[in-house]
Amino acid sequence: MAKKTKMRQDTQVLTQGFDPRLSVGSARPAVFRSSTYVFSTPEAAERAFDVASGRAEAEPDERIELIYSRINHPNAEIFEDQIVPLETGATGAVVFNSGMAAIMTALMANLQPGDAVVYTVPLYGGTQKLMEDFLPAWGVRTVPVVAGDRLAMERAIAATEKLKVVFLESPANPTLVMSDIRAAAAAAGDALLLVDNTFLGPVFQHPLALGADIVLYSATKYLGGFSDVIGGVALAADPAHVKLLRGYRILFGNILPPDECWILDSRLPTVKLRMNRQSKNAQRIAEGLDGHPALTHVYYPTLFTDPEQQRVYAAQCDFPGGMLSIELKGGKPAAFEFLRRLKIGRNAVSLGGVETLVCHPKSTTHSGLSQEACRVAGISDGLVRLSIGIEDWRDLLADFEQALES
Numbered sequence: 001m002a003k004k005t006k007m008r009q010d011t012q013v014l015t016q017g018f019d020p021r022l023s024v025g026s027a028r029p030a031v032f033r034s035s036t037y038v039f040s041t042p043e044a045a046e047r048a049f050d051v052a053s054g055r056a057e058a059e060p061d062e063r064i065e066l067i068y069s070r071i072n073h074p075n076a077e078i079f080e081d082q083i084v085p086l087e088t089g090a091t092g093a094v095v096f097n098s099g100m101a102a103i104m105t106a107l108m109a110n111l112q113p114g115d116a117v118v119y120t121v122p123l124y125g126g127t128q129k130l131m132e133d134f135l136p137a138w139g140v141r142t143v144p145v146v147a148g149d150r151l152a153m154e155r156a157i158a159a160t161e162k163l164k165v166v167f168l169e170s171p172a173n174p175t176l177v178m179s180d181i182r183a184a185a186a187a188a189g190d191a192l193l194l195v196d197n198t199f200l201g202p203v204f205q206h207p208l209a210l211g212a213d214i215v216l217y218s219a220t221k222y223l224g225g226f227s228d229v230i231g232g233v234a235l236a237a238d239p240a241h242v243k244l245l246r247g248y249r250i251l252f253g254n255i256l257p258p259d260e261c262w263i264l265d266s267r268l269p270t271v272k273l274r275m276n277r278q279s280k281n282a283q284r285i286a287e288g289l290d291g292h293p294a295l296t297h298v299y300y301p302t303l304f305t306d307p308e309q310q311r312v313y314a315a316q317c318d319f320p321g322g323m324l325s326i327e328l329k330g331g332k333p334a335a336f337e338f339l340r341r342l343k344i345g346r347n348a349v350s351l352g353g354v355e356t357l358v359c360h361p362k363s364t365t366h367s368g369l370s371q372e373a374c375r376v377a378g379i380s381d382g383l384v385r386l387s388i389g390i391e392d393w394r395d396l397l398a399d400f401e402q403a404l405e406s
Contacts, residue, residue, distance in 0.1 A: 009085045013268050017081020022074075031262045032074040037066040054247055070253050072246075075261035082268055083223075083233060087201070087215060089208030090235040092242035094249060095261060099198065099218025100126050101254040102232030106214055109248040110192055111164055113139025118156045118191075119167040120147040120179050122377030124218075125366040127169070127196065132373070146376060147172040148309060150180045154187045163188075168212075169196040170205075170316075174325050174361045174385040175378045176299040178312045185211025192241075198222070198352070203275045204319045208237045214245075219256075219264055221352030222322075225274050229263045231256050274354060274390060278322030281396065282388040286324045288397045294334070294404040296382070299325040322388045323351060328404075332381040335360050339384070341403040344396055351387035356396055358386050 007015065023030045039045040044065045050056040051064050052071050058064050066072060080093040087093070096102040107130075111117070119131050121144045131142045143160050145153045147170070157166060166188045170179040176199075185193050194214045195207035198221050207215045217223060219231035236242050249255055256264075286300035301313045301320035313320070328334040339347045345358040349365050359365060366379050374380070388396065 010269075010272065012085035013082050016085055018078050029075065029078050029262060029265060032258050034073070034258075035069050037068070039065055052250065054243065069258070070255060071250050072255070073258055073261075075258040075265065076255060079256075079261045079265040079268075082265055083202075084235065086203075086268065086271065087208065087235045088206040089237045090215070091237055091239050093233055093235045094242060094245040095219070095256045095264075096232035096234070096249065097254050097256045097260075098230050099196075099216070099220060099232035100130075101252075102216050102218075102234045103127055103194075103196070104130065105245060105248050105252060105254065106194055106216060106234050107135070107165065107167075108252075109244050111135070111140050114162060115164040116141040116143060116160045116162050117165045117167055118143045118145060118153070118160055118163060120145055120153070120169060120172060121373070122147065122172050122175060122366065122369075122379055123167075123169045124173045124196070124198075125361075125368055127167075128366070128373070129368050131167070132369075144376075147175070147177040147179050148306075148312075150183050150308065153179065153184055157184075157187045157189075157191070163191045165192050165194060167194045167196075169198075171199045171301070171321070171323070172377075173199065174323075174365070174383060176301065176323065176325060177378070178301070178309055178316075180312050181207050181210040181212055181316055199323050200317060200321045203272050204279065204321050205317050208235070210316055213238065214241055220350060222275055222278075223267060223271060223352075224264055225267050225271065225352060225354060227350060227353035227355065227357075229260050231260055231264055275322065276319070277390045278352075278388050279319045281390065281393040282322045282324050282386075283320055284393045285386075285388060285397050285400065289326060289400060289404075292401070292404055294329055295326050296329050297327040299327070323386070324388065325383055325385045327380060328382040328384065330382065332360070332363070335382050335384050337406075338403045341406050342399060343402075344391060344399040345386065345403075351385075353387070354390045356387065356389040356391060358384060361385050 048065045083093050084090050145156045168179045192213045195212045196216045198218045214236045217233045219233050290298045304310045345356045348357045349359050
C-alpha cells in the first residue's frame with residue numbers, strides 16, 4: 001500500500017477548501033452574490049445560529065449551513081480555507097474588508113479600557129495613528145518602542161502594567177528595520193503577540209512559527225498583487241483566536257464581500273511566484289543603487305550592516321522581499337524631483353503589486369505623524385519607499401539611475 005504523504009503548500013492552496021460538487025462541477029470557485037441563504041430545515045437554521053453566536057461548537061467535518069453574508073458566505077469560506085496552508089502554523093483565517101479592519105478587529109477583540117499595548121515604531125501610518133490617537137482616547141495605554149531595539153522591547157513589556165497586546169510590524173514600514181519576533185514572543189508572556197507580516201508574508205517570514213499569536217495582512221498588497229482589490233486577513237494558530245475574531249467580525253460587519261474574496265482566492269496560487277520574482281528584482285536593484293553618489297543610504301535586508309539586524313534577518317526570514325527604501329542627499333526637494341522624473345516606477349502609495357510603485361512616506365503614508373514621531377522612527381524628508389514589481393530589473397534600475405542622475 002502506498003504511503004500517504006501530506007501535501008505541500010503549493011498543492012494545498014489549489015485543492016483545500018473547495019468542493020466542485022457545490023459549484024455545479026466548476027473546476028474553480030464561482031462568485032456567490034447573495035445576501036441570505038435558504039435553510040434545509042428549521043433545525044439546521046437553529047444549529048447555524050447556535051454555532052455562529054458561539055453558543056455551540058461545530059463538530060469535526062460538520063457542514064454548518066450559511067445564514068447571511070454579513071456573517072459568512074461561500075467565497076469567504078473558500079478563501080479562508082485556501083490561505084491557511086500558505087501561513088505556516090495557522091489553523092484558521094478570518095477575512096476582512098481591509099487590512100486596517102483586520103488590525104482594528106484584532107485589537108478590539110482583545111482589549112478593554114484600562115489595558116495596555118506595547119508596539120514598535122515606525123508602523124504603517126494608519127496603524128500608528130490608531131496607536132497614538134484612537135486607543136488612548138478609548139482608555140488604552142500605548143507604549144511605543146523603536147523597532148529593532150530588542151532590549152528596549154523586553155524592558156517595556158516587563159514594565160507595562162495590564163499589558164494585553166504586543167504589536168510588531170517587521171520589517172517596519174518604511175525603514176525596513178526588523179524586530180525579533182521570537183524574542184518578543186518569549187517576553188510577552190500572557191500578552192498576545194500580533195504581527196503585521198504584510199511586507200514579507202506569507203512566503204518569506206512565518207510569525208506564527210516564531211511564537212506570534214495572530215498574524216495580520218493587508219491582503220491588498222502581495223496577496224492581491226494587482227492593485228485592484230482592498231482586503232485584510234488575520235490568521236492564528238489557536239482556533240480560539242479565530243473564533244473570537246469571527247465573532248467580532250459579525251458584530252462589526254466588516255467581512256470582505258464575495259467578489260473581492262473570489263478575486264483574492266484566484267491570486268493565492270501565484271503569491272509565491274510573484275513574490276519570488278519581486279524579491280530577486282529588489283535585491284538586484286538595492287545592491288545596484290548601494291553607494292550611488294546621490295544617496296546617503298539604501299535600506300534593504302541584504303545590505304544591513306548592524307550585527308543585530310543581520311542576526312534577526314538570518315534567523316527569521318527566508319528571503320529579503322520586494323521592498324526597499326532610499327535616502328536622497330537633497331532631502332524633500334531631491335525626493336520630489338526623483339519621483340517626478342521616473343518613467344517606469346509609478347508615484348503611488350500601496351505596495352506589493354506586479355507594477356513598481358514609489359512614494360515619499362513623510363508627505364503621504366506617514367504624513368499624519370508628528371515631526372518628533374518621524375524623527376524617532378527614522379522617516380526623513382529624503383526617504384523614498386520603493387515597492388518593486390515584476391518588470392525586468394535592468395529596466396527598473398536604469399529608470400532609477402536616470403532619475404537620480406538628473
